[in-house]
Amino acid sequence: MVAYTAKRLIQSVFVMVAVAFLAFSLFAFVGDPVAQMTGVETSPEDRARLREELGLNDPVVVQFTRFTGDLLRGDFGYSFRTREPIGEMILSRLPATLELGTVALLISLVVGIPAGIYTALRPRGAISQSMLIGTLIGVSIPTFVIGILLIFLFGVKLGWLPTYGRGGTVEIGWWRSSLFTAQGWRSLILPAVTLGLFQLTLTMRLVRAQMMEVMRTDHIRFAIARGVPWRSIRYRHALSNTMIPVITIIGLQFGGVIAFSIVTESVFQWPGMGLLFLESIRFVDIPVMSVYLVVIAFFFVLINLAVDLLYVAIDPRLRVRESA
Amino acid sequence: MLSVEGLSVRFTDRFGAAMAVEDVSLSVERGEIHGLVGESGAGKSTIGAAIMGLLPAAGQVAAGRMTLGETDLRTLSPVAAHRLRGKRISMIFQDPQTSLNPLMTVEAQLIETILAHEEMTVEAARRRAIDLLEEIGIANAPARIRAYPHQFSGGMRQRVVIALALCSNPELIIADEPTTALDVAVQAQVLDLIRRLAKTRGVGFILITHDIGVIAQVSDRVTVLRDGRVMEQGPTPRVLGQPDHPYTKALMAAVPPLDRRLERFRLPRVPGEKMAQVEADKAREAEDWLMEETGSGPALDLSGITVRFRGERRGLFGPREDFTALDDVSLSVRAGTVMGLVGESGSGKSTLAKVIAALVQPAAGEMRLDGVALPPMRARRRADPSRRLVQMVFQDPYSSLNSRHRVLDVLSEPLWLYGLEPDAGRRDRLAHAMLALVGLPVAAADRYPHQFSGGQRQRIAVARALLSRPGLLLCDEPTSALDVSIQAQILNLLKDMQARFGLTTLFISHNLAVVRQMSDDIAVLKDGRLVETGRSEAFFAAPDATYSRDLLAQTPCTGQQF
Incomplete structure (x- = not known):
């Protein structure tokens, strides 16, 4: 168990180093930072001085080490566009994205898993069939169209929910949260549903396929043959075996939800990291882009690590090998 | 105890209906082992599934009576049928590797099954489970019961499966090829166990197998099946000693004999039947x-072949426990x-x-093919x-x-x-x-x-x-x-x-x-x-x-x- 965790941790470190190098190359090789920072009127001498001051004449290895060191110390540099420290910019945007992503994921799980189980246990029922068709339509429509449709229906026609922005936030330390007021939830619900809908259909179909396969296995047939109550067969024996592969996908999905909330955030003008990233692209704000890359990769790695450890907790075949 | 009369099972698919089992009658008494033997496609497993009420969706009982004691198995509601499963009839499957839930301890699976059928405390159920494992031949049962299925070897796992089938004290157990996935030594032990349980507990067994040797070893009565029909039925010594039906004779003759060498393997064909000819x-x-x-x-010469598989480390810096799969094996094939x-x-x-x-990749050893060195895995080029x-x-x-x-x-x-x-x-x-x-x-x-x-x-x-x-x-x-x-x-x-x-x-x-x-x-x-x-x-x-x-x-x- 300790060895397993250590191994996963070391792997994660390698992934982060690789991502940091990518981010660094974006920063160092895509365009000339000095040209970005200065105007036409800057003299060649000033440019050379700036270049020397910023350490751009050092060997690549030295520059990369310095870059990684800064990242580790939490010094993410300054934005070209706003001249603010990037660390603070990201930190102020992070809660919005994390809350949006988590709520979207919860919606997809709370609806997707029971729906998957239901459609697996009654594969030929009318309700199952209509759910499957419905989700197929859900998958086929792009996220931004769904967002616009929802805005049109609930925001414009019915006027129940706000259509953009993030209202009713409460500050807990640096964390600005919208989870503690009704107003906050009202503005969160549309973007979260939009973001979670695609994941929901995926989760449902995955749970359904996996569960149907598990219900055909020998150990389920044996449990039926020895008269174990149906409730236990379905929700204890079959569901736990179903969840092993599903957890991997859900973990990857969560990473994806956070990384690709860009579209949803821009449709709803949600002040999260996705929106920040879009603004940075528009202004070729390379330092922000490269830090965004590192932060997102960090979340991916963290989630994967959690999934791997969760695996061990669920599957005794991984946990107790040493005593076998 | 169990009586099946004139059972027919029909399978329907989009090409039409086919009879998988036709007019099969058999009976099992308390403590009796009834063997069902036949080649694949003979309908052996279908009979077992029909008795359990677990036929696949495409199959249905077309005719016949099935009674267990006073209970008519055909007229049971789905709920009553499920209550009967485990309580009065249980089943053992072929492959012990796959017939246990890998995520639950043996203890949890046993206790759950006992409590599904009897009103008792968890503690009493645990005691019965431990007693049962001991009876079935698992050493150190109070500790081993907490293990997961993958921590048992194949033979031990099949014993756990038998314990699970037995823990609710059923009257009848249907064993579907219980030893096919096991090797000879373990097979002999498991068959002994089945015979002992039939004798001491008075459980009736239906033993489904394609191996007539298994039938000869343990069963009291035997039914020989082919294409869903009964060919011959009777006490095992009579049927195997003086077989009446030509198919029984052919099936017995087809088992490769251990005591002499034949030129060719025999096919279980009744005289006069046609065989596919090689063109x-x-x-x-x-x-x-x-x-x-x-x-x-x-000619192949092997000398001193040794293979070690890397084991798991004990702890972070503990030594590896390597497993020696082959130890200094030298062999010549002429x-x-x-x-x-x-x-x-x-x-x-x-x-x-x-x-x-x-x-x-062997850890040591040499291989020669007609005297020419045969490189081991890593040294053997693609070409x-x-x-x-x-x-x-x-x-x-x-x-x-x-x-x-x-x-x-x-x-x-x-x-x-x-x-x-x-x-x-x-x-x-x-x-x-x-x-x-x-x-x-x-x-x-x-x-x-x-x-x-x-x-x-x-x-x-x-x-x-x-x-x-x-x-x-x-x-x-x-x-x-x-x-x-x-x-x-x-x-x-x-x-x-x-x-x-x-x-x-x-x-x-x-x-x-x-x-x-x-x-x-x-x-x-x-x-x-x-x-x-x-x-x-x-x-x-x-x-x-x-x-x-x-x-x-x-x-x-x-x-x-x-």
């Missing part, structure tokens, strides 16, 4: 092509002969074949001539063929891969001819592997191996997944091919009777060490090592005791 003229081209390479296969390699599961038989085929010369036929015909390739592609691959035939047209003709040679219709070339039965797929696997014009054929349990008649066909085919083309063959099996029929020499492996090696006939007449004698004694054989 000799179509097969001619493949035969001539194989004959072009004159002389017999190479040119053009068949060497039988026997031993229990886990003895390293398959590992040795994989070392020769360069699929496993090494031995890659073509050494071919393998695997145990599982379901996973050893690429399911996305047509049979024609599977068969012509070795021809271009090893540069044997530059001409594409000639390659196709050879592939077709080879199909005819192994007794399949030439039209089979355009189909995919999943469209064939297990036996037909194994023929395709043999054909593929032959098309690389091998010198040394490694057969790893080629028929242990197949029943008697298909086994006989495949082994006869291998025997023919070996005799005609002088292939040197390493034949791995845990079935000593089969090995006796196939091999010229024999080698016995136990726990990775070579126990005994020698000429096959001398070995079977008088084995040297005690272990070999045990192995011989455990092999079940047909009705000689009657």
